[in-house]
Amino acid sequence: MNDFCQNYLNLLKTEYSGLNLTRILDPAEFFLKQYQDSLLPLANSKAFQESIKAGDLIIDVGFGGGFPLLPMAVEYSATKFYGIEAREKKVKAVNEIARRLKITNVQCFHQRLEEILFDRPTSLTFKAVGKIKDYLACINATAPVKAFFYKGANVDTEENPPPTWHHWTMSEKVTVDLTPTIKRYLFVYEFVPHGTNSKKHLVRASAKF
Numbered sequence: 001m002n003d004f005c006q007n008y009l010n011l012l013k014t015e016y017s018g019l020n021l022t023r024i025l026d027p028a029e030f031f032l033k034q035y036q037d038s039l040l041p042l043a044n045s046k047a048f049q050e051s052i053k054a055g056d057l058i059i060d061v062g063f064g065g066g067f068p069l070l071p072m073a074v075e076y077s078a079t080k081f082y083g084i085e086a087r088e089k090k091v092k093a094v095n096e097i098a099r100r101l102k103i104t105n106v107q108c109f110h111q112r113l114e115e116i117l118f119d120r121p122t123s124l125t126f127k128a129v130g131k132i133k134d135y136l137a138c139i140n141a142t143a144p145v146k147a148f149f150y151k152g153a154n155v156d157t158e159e160n161p162p163p164t165w166h167h168w169t170m171s172e173k174v175t176v177d178l179t180p181t182i183k184r185y186l187f188v189y190e191f192v193p194h195g196t197n198s199k200k201h202l203v204r205a206s207a208k209f
Contacts, residue, residue: 001031004074004101011097012065019093021065032178038068038127039075040176041150041186047172048188051123051146052079057209059084060125061113061135066094068127068150073098073106082209083108084116109208114138117202118145126150132161136168136189140202145191146171153183161187167194 060069118141172188
């Protein structure tokens with residue numbers, strides 16, 4: 001357990017305990033399932049490393065208690081990370097926690113995914129959220145977008161992620177063994193622009209972030 005995890009866990013157990021930001025409060029389990037699980041799939045993804053090098057806009061969607069958002073920001077300290085979350089109390093809490101932990105390259109917003117128009121190259125991360133198809137359907141874009149979905153061992157039977165879906169193509173599937181008995185999968189979908197987007201009421205990513 002590193003200093004970041006220890007300090008983060010201390011805050012979650014004390015000042016922010018009433019917000020239920022995570023149910024995982026055992027130190028060893030927290031380090032494995034919140035910290036390592038936030039980083040290992042992306043560390044093994046060629047597509048994610050390319051996004052970092054290319055300077056893509058990187059946004060964590062539905063970050064909840066700050067995962068994988070804050071571990072990513074700590075690991076890739078030279079990159080700016082953003083988070084969007086529908087629950088305003090969690091946005092405020094994670095912004096405060098980031099400041100308390102002296103993480104300066106992260107910023108959280110109270111915003112819904114379907115309200116944004118991604119008009120610049122963007123990588124979106126999704127951990128412990130709903131079905132892949134449902135989230136892909138919410139993404140409006142006029143620029144290339146990569147969507148990174150963290151999934152558990154039962155994903156093939158529960159969702160059967162398709163190789164293509166509308167204008168999305170699965171470009172990578174990463175398998176990570178967290179332990180000999182715990183597997184994680186990372187599915188990467190890429191969107192290629194196919195014209196203009198007529199939804200003028202959307203918030204432009206280039207202006208928001």
